[in-house]
Amino acid sequence: MKKGIAAVALLLSSPALAQQNPIDLALAQCLNDATSTVAMVSCYDRASQAWDREMNIHYNQLINSLSGEPATALRRTQRQWLAYRDSWQAASRAFFTRTQGSMAQIAVAGQGVDLVRNQALMLQSLNKGSCASNGDC
Template identity: 55%
Template structure:
């Protein structure tokens, strides 16, 4: 149990930093405004698209900077992450659809946003050269 505490703190600190992001602020305002499952799902879809664009921006910046093996490794890692994301969401869809009914679409929307946000922030941390300082991530 003790070995998971630092990991949990790191994840929570990253999430707290992400809450200051304009994309997440817009998502929160949208969710506060909506009362239907369909409306909230649209909020998650918009946030997912915005985070996906940010992730792609960070990735493209890195690809312009890198050459040789580092560039090939980043490309390979991003492709592997995309496969992981799709696989994870497929497994989650299977579980949530069987266990949550209409709330499944919200759970999947939130997970999709979290996955893409985290990848965008990881790419940003590489792009900036550090993730030791929360302001860098």
């Protein structure tokens, strides 16, 4: 838990904080207030759900703007990503449970947020038609 709290402290002191997504800001505040493993996992779960909603918004915007092969390719790719996400989390859970004990729940939950956030931002970048700068991806 101390590692998680230290990571939050670094995050909150970062000059990049002002540029962060509101979901990540809410996560940082939640983790800062969390006093137990269960509370920290709950923070990550809420952030993961929020990023999942964001991902679905970008996916739906994109899929509704496409037809034919590009739409088919996007659907196929998103389904493959969902399978990858689930597979990664299963492997991660197995690894962290063996190596980190009670901290495993926090590590797996944090990775879950990262996976969904990254996919949401990639879909957003496709909607923008660019991935040329950090703000686009």
